[in-house]
Amino acid sequence: MNEKYGTLPSSSSSSTTNTIVTNGRKPSSVKKSFKLLAKLGLIGLSIYLTFQMFSIQQHASQFQPKNQEEWSKIIKEHPYAPPSANDLRGPCPALNTLANHGFLPRDGRNITQKQLFESVITLGTPTFVAHFISKAPFSKFKKQHPSDTVMSYLRPLKMVDLKQFGIHNAVEHDVSLSRCDTNVPPFDANRFIPERFERMIQLAKKRQEEQENHVKGLNENIRDQGSQEMLVVSSKDVNDHRKLCWLESIRDNPFFSMGTSQQIPIAGESAALLEILGQDSAIQEDHLRSFFIDEKIPDNWQPHPPATLKLIKQMWQSFKGVQQSNATLPKDEDKSD
Numbered sequence: 001m002n003e004k005y006g007t008l009p010s011s012s013s014s015s016t017t018n019t020i021v022t023n024g025r026k027p028s029s030v031k032k033s034f035k036l037l038a039k040l041g042l043i044g045l046s047i048y049l050t051f052q053m054f055s056i057q058q059h060a061s062q063f064q065p066k067n068q069e070e071w072s073k074i075i076k077e078h079p080y081a082p083p084s085a086n087d088l089r090g091p092c093p094a095l096n097t098l099a100n101h102g103f104l105p106r107d108g109r110n111i112t113q114k115q116l117f118e119s120v121i122t123l124g125t126p127t128f129v130a131h132f133i134s135k136a137p138f139s140k141f142k143k144q145h146p147s148d149t150v151m152s153y154l155r156p157l158k159m160v161d162l163k164q165f166g167i168h169n170a171v172e173h174d175v176s177l178s179r180c181d182t183n184v185p186p187f188d189a190n191r192f193i194p195e196r197f198e199r200m201i202q203l204a205k206k207r208q209e210e211q212e213n214h215v216k217g218l219n220e221n222i223r224d225q226g227s228q229e230m231l232v233v234s235s236k237d238v239n240d241h242r243k244l245c246w247l248e249s250i251r252d253n254p255f256f257s258m259g260t261s262q263q264i265p266i267a268g269e270s271a272a273l274l275e276i277l278g279q280d281s282a283i284q285e286d287h288l289r290s291f292f293i294d295e296k297i298p299d300n301w302q303p304h305p306p307a308t309l310k311l312i313k314q315m316w317q318s319f320k321g322v323q324q325s326n327a328t329l330p331k332d333e334d335k336s337d
């Protein structure tokens with residue numbers, strides 16, 4: 001008997017085993033080794049993660065323009081050209097823009113994860129956001145065959161085409177700002193729908209006019225000279241437009257789907273619109289038109305990577321903003337009532 005470990009259970013004979021167990025507990029030396037292993041594992045994992053983060057940051061820093069001069073040089077080397085008839089484009093105005101400037105292959109084909117990461121970094125996406133969003137398509141767009149091995153499920157694609165970004169509910173979703181739902185005419189989520197997009201601008205115009213009239217009402221000395229302000233599309237306009245698109249989807253789309261896996265990217269795209277393409281929860285009308293209609297980087301624009309936390313905060317505000325929006329469809333349009 002070992003005093004430290006207590007008595008051997010009567011059923012255990014010293015001839016069959018040397019393991020010493022008391023009250024169902026493992027001996028403290030085993031416990032100690034287990035704790036040590038766990039600690040070493042944690043330390044190893046932390047070192048690995050720190051190293052990974054450092055190397056992602058290093059990689060990104062090569063593609064983040066440092067100042068206006070550097071950006072002018074980059075944009076000169078990447079002139080705009082609209083896509084030709086055989087080039088592929090998708091539902092994301094930012095990625096289409098990157099292809100139209102040659103940051104991504106101009107034909108929209110055979111895009112690698114590295115190219116996707118580097119290009120969205122160039123446009124001002126915060127590093128770790130870029131890392132995660134540029135990974136998703138390479139696992140989501142896979143076309144697994146029934147007889148594929150289990151291991152092959154874990155292997156991401158090597159390349160994707162911009163057209164694949166329109167695969168419904170992989171990343172693409174219903175209730176887009178400038179595209180119709182996949183199951184609503186013209187049954188193509190990659191196609192830009194001008195009338196849909198224009199409503200967002202009209203909402204902004206109306207809000208801005210109301211605000212200006214309110215200010216004029218407060219100060220009678222200001223004569224009505226029409227709107228002097230540059231039109232800016234705000235977070236409220238995007239949220240109101242989104243809410244209207246949502247109500248239309250409920251009304252018109254027999255296969256409408258909206259869950260958390262759609263709402264997170266929706267909030268992310270609104271945040272990207274207002275903080276990466278735009279700035280401080282808003283975007284100038286001319287910039288918005290350039291990114292969405294011509295899919296061109298505006299001449300008077302330069303990347304301004306927002307802090308990751310600012311982007312996340314905007315995501316949350318966009319999510320809550322749609323919930324709290326008072327926008328409703330005109331009565332004669334809303335047949336679901």
Ligand code: HEM
Nearest residue numbers: 091092094123165171172173176177178179269272273276
């Ligand atoms: C610079 C970074 C990016 C910005 C600023 C950006 C911006 C946007 C915006 C504003 C939309 C909404 C379009 C609309 O609702 O009509 C959108 C849609 C989309 N983006 Fe991006 N994006 C970026 C990067 C990416 C990346 C890396 C991916 C790859 C996962 C991606 C995939 C998509 C897809 C699939 C849609 C369509 C969603 C839908 O409306 O159904 N984007 N993006």
